[in-house]
Amino acid sequence: MKKSITFTIEKKVSALARVGKIHTPHGIIETPAFIAVGTKASVRSLTIEMLRDAGVKAIMANTYHLYMQPGDLKVKVQGGLHKMMNWPGPTMTDSGGFQVFSLGAGYGTNISKILKNAPIVPLIKEKDEEEIKPKLVEIDYDGATFKSSMDGSIHYITPERSIEMQHNIGADIIFAFDECTSPTESKSYQREALERTHRWAKRSLEYHKSKQVKGSPAEKQALFGIVQGGRYEDLRKESAKAIGNMDFDGFGIGGSFDKEDLHTAVRWVNEILPEDKPRHLLGIGEPEDLFLGVENGCDTFDCVAPTRLGRHGTVYTREGKIHIGNVLYREDLRPLDLGCECYACKNHSRAYIGHLYKSREMLGPMLCSVHNLYFIVNLVSAMRKALLADNFQEFKFDFLKKYKK
RNA sequence: GGGCAGGUGGCAGAGCGGUCAAUUGCACGUGGCUGUAGACCACGCGCCUUUAUGGCUACGGGGGUUCGAAUCCCUCCCUGCCCA
Numbered sequence: 258m259k260k261s262i263t264f265t266i267e268k269k270v271s272a273l274a275r276v277g278k279i280h281t282p283h284g285i286i287e288t289p290a291f292i293a294v295g296t297k298a299s300v301r302s303l304t305i306e307m308l309r310d311a312g313v314k315a316i317m318a319n320t321y322h323l324y325m326q327p328g329d330l331k332v333k334v335q336g337g338l339h340k341m342m343n344w345p346g347p348t349m350t351d352s353g354g355f356q357v358f359s360l361g362a363g364y365g366t367n368i369s370k371i372l373k374n375a376p377i378v379p380l381i382k383e384k385d386e387e388e389i390k391p392k393l394v395e396i397d398y399d400g401a402t403f404k405s406s407m408d409g410s411i412h413y414i415t416p417e418r419s420i421e422m423q424h425n426i427g428a429d430i431i432f433a434f435d436e437c438t439s440p441t442e443s444k445s446y447q448r449e450a451l452e453r454t455h456r457w458a459k460r461s462l463e464y465h466k467s468k469q470v471k472g473s474p475a476e477k478q479a480l481f482g483i484v485q486g487g488r489y490e491d492l493r494k495e496s497a498k499a500i501g502n503m504d505f506d507g508f509g510i511g512g513s514f515d516k517e518d519l520h521t522a523v524r525w526v527n528e529i530l531p532e533d534k535p536r537h538l539l540g541i542g543e544p545e546d547l548f549l550g551v552e553n554g555c556d557t558f559d560c561v562a563p564t565r566l567g568r569h570g571t572v573y574t575r576e577g578k579i580h581i582g583n584v585l586y587r588e589d590l591r592p593l594d595l596g597c598e599c600y601a602c603k604n605h606s607r608a609y610i611g612h613l614y615k616s617r618e619m620l621g622p623m624l625c626s627v628h629n630l631y632f633i634v635n636l637v638s639a640m641r642k643a644l645l646a647d648n649f650q651e652f653k654f655d656f657l658k659k660y661k662k
Numbered sequence: 663g664g665g666c667a668g669g670u671g672g673c674a675g676a677g678c679g680g681u682c683a684a685u686u687g688c689a690c691g692u693g694g695c696u697g698u699a700g701a702c703c704a705c706g707c708g709c710c711u712u713u714a715u716g717g718c719u720a721c722g723g724g725g726g727u728u729c730g731a732a733u734c735c736c737u738c739c740c741u742g743c744c745c746a
Binding site for chain 1: 690691692693694695696697698699700701702703704
């Protein structure tokens with residue numbers, strides 16, 4: 258029986274950290290690796306040439322968004338995700354599980370999946386309760402009902418539907434349909450949601466297997482199960498056991514975290530998940546978090562931060578993030594990040610890019626996105642090199658010493 | 663010279679007797695963004711301070727009416743258009 262992907266571990270560096278390779282039908286992902294997010298089959302504002310230049314090896318698109326537009330069948334008609342966007346490399350699709358959160362509990366709030374400091378929710382409650390926007394998601398036993406933010410139409414997504422759509426889209430690695438919960442939910446809700454996610458995982462897997470008949474396109478697609486459990490050790494461990502025992506090709510670690518406990522949450526999970534399968538830490542991508550993810554056994558990462566921050570004018574430098582529009586850089590003729598080899602840094606100054614950003618020239622966000630992707634992709638591949646050279650801790654220490662901000 | 667329309671915060675442009683330190687947009691300033699609802703959002707943007715249901719100075723200049731004026735009257739200055 259042909260395997261969709263194979264994962265080989267080149268080197269085990271510590272109890273959890275490892276260097277490996279994920280072989281996909283569209284090429285190899287050397288891990289640890291950062292995967293660029295291209296939600297609607299586009300890494301916003303960047304051409305595939307720019308992505309290649311930035312060192313991007315794989316892209317993750319989104320099932321929900323491609324289903325809404327142009328429609329998963331339309332993607333299929335165009336030859337699938339790779340053909341459609343002319344990206345020959347490895348791809349993934351998220352199942353739409355994140356949208357259960359971002360369009361549901363997270364919609365209209367400024368709650369992100371990462372909880373920072375203490376929750377201040379109860380304090381601001383008294384304000385105008387009626388101002389809270391109606392959610393666009395309704396969750397039930399079998400799936401989630403989405404109300405389109407584009408035209409108000411209603412769409413019901415079940416695990417089976419999500420996988421079916423992901424088969425149509427045709428990415429190399431697809432994810433089980435899960436419920437990403439808000440970090441502000443109570444433990445009892447997290448437990449309830451976890452049961453749902455596990456049930457949906459099983460159904461995602463069963464549906465996927467049922468479609469992997471010999472010679473079918475689905476046969477070449479790998480399915481990753483997603484571990485949830487929020488910030489709770491017992492739930493995370495329980496989830497890792499449940500999902501880890503199912504016959505997935507790899508695993509995603511999803512859900513909400515407490516900024517302070519992200520690494521422990523990841524460790525709880527990775528100590529339980531089968532060692533011989535790849536682990537993807539969903540939606541994590543700030544430098545500090547990537548170090549924690551890598552040393553605690555995650556192989557791949559994806560995050561919108563590089564492109565979203567870039568589009569909004571925030572740029573990574575080795576000394577920390579800077580906002581390129583700030584007066585401080587108005588006459589700064591240095592590159593975004595000193596010594597950076599990316600296209601933006603080799604060709605343009607902070608002053609110029611700041612001017613582009615402020616004058617709303619689209620080149621500004623493009624250059625910042627290119628730079629940020631280059632920065633993060635290369636940061637993770639530098640971690641890989643450091644793991645191979647047995648100096649990961651020194652590398653991390655040196656980086657974070659300068660990066661502090 | 664005559665007639666008409668105007669002069670409001672960096673700009674545009676509301677307000678036309680009190681609730682106006684003055685709507686709104688732009689510009690400007692700062693902050694936020696972690697499986698992309700968002701090339702976006704939030705806050706600030708006269709000065710001062712014990713940051714406050716606070717004080718002060720302000721709507722071309724000057725004078726007046728009124729308890730109270732960006733808002734009404736007089737006058738001066740300036741701008742645009744039209745007629746001589």
